[in-house]
Amino acid sequence: MKRSCPFYISTMLLFAIVFSSCSSANRVSTATSTPNQSTVRHIALVMKTLTNPFFVEMEKGARRAEKEFGIQLIVKTAAQETSIEQQIEIVNQLTRDKVDAIVIAPGDSRELIPVLKKAQDAGIIIINVDNQLDPDVSKTQGLKPVPFIGVDNKQGGYLSAKFVSDKVTTSTQALILEGITTAQNAQDRKTGAVKAFGENQNITVVASQTADWKIDEAYDVTKTLFSKYPDVKVIFAANDMMALGAIQYIQETKKTDVMVAGYDALDDAKKAIKDGSLRSTIDQQAAEQGYRGVKSAVQSLNGQTVPLTTIVDVFLVTADTLK
DSSP: OOOHHHHHHHHHHHHHHHHHTTTTEEEETTTTOOSSSSSSSSEEEEESSSSSSHHHHHHHHHHHHHHHOEEEEEEEESSSSTOOOHHHHHHHHHHHHTOSSSEEEEESSTTTTTHHHHHHHOOOOOEEEOOOOOOOHHHHHHHOOOOOEEEEEEHHHHHHHHHHTOOOOOEEEEEEEEOOOTTTHHHHHHHHHHHHTTTTTTTEEEEEEEEETOHHHHHHHHHHHHHHHEEEEEESSSSSHHHHHHHHHHHTTTTTTEEOOOOSHHHHHHHHHHHTOOOOEEEEEHHHHHHHHHHHHHHHHHTOOSSEEEEEEEEEEEETTOO
8 A cells, every 4th residue: 555645754754853953963952952053152162072971070060061151162173082083173163164163172383283282273262171272382383372171180180009019028129000191180190190190119110101092902901011020919990991991901800919009090990999800090070171172162261261271170089988
């Protein structure tokens, strides 16, 4: 029996609408509105990825600011924290879309500067969160001073590494799992950890290697380094994702005497602290960074003066603080 034409058209129209909605890779809080269609300010939050729960928390803070200040938040993310070219294209598209402001957690401290200058030259407000843009490269390439909201990553790295370092009383080897080497926050966390380990004459850092913020890479790097340095008893990982990757290898190989310190205070990291497989991590208030980033963008759009640097407090998280 033939299906009636109106029913068929209605069905196909409904399918098209559903398909269009589901295929959107990026989320906008008000789907019926696009930049410059109304007087509502359009502020984009550009993050590295949503595969790391840290950035999920950052978005929550930005959404709180969206409601508070009555703006439209456009959330864009790359596929992975190493997807720098994808972040560059996202900024290019936002510039073409003529958003009012871009709040960005850049995957790299240098490579995003040219495209952000292009956006800035187009009249778009730029706010930097989480990973600070290189000030020297910014100046050289003509990027005007950009407000930064983040934490003292050297202090955070120091506090987390010191917690395990203070427990070492005999000659011990240590490893450091770094983030992306060209990211300022990764460099600073490593610097803090090196300082903490250096204060204990019993500790020797035998290797420091990047695992690009990722669980799987951290697992592989830890496995490789333990084949060279089987007597390692301490690991500092510059984020919790890498710490969890190291812990996975340690548990699989039944090593019970290795202390691991992390950074980010993810829920899975807190669970690992409670079960004893992770000793410490750092809460750098991801949601607060997202909130303050959007708030600073709104203030700038309103002609208010925004501090060039806003430091959010870090907190050491251990088994004692979770009780």
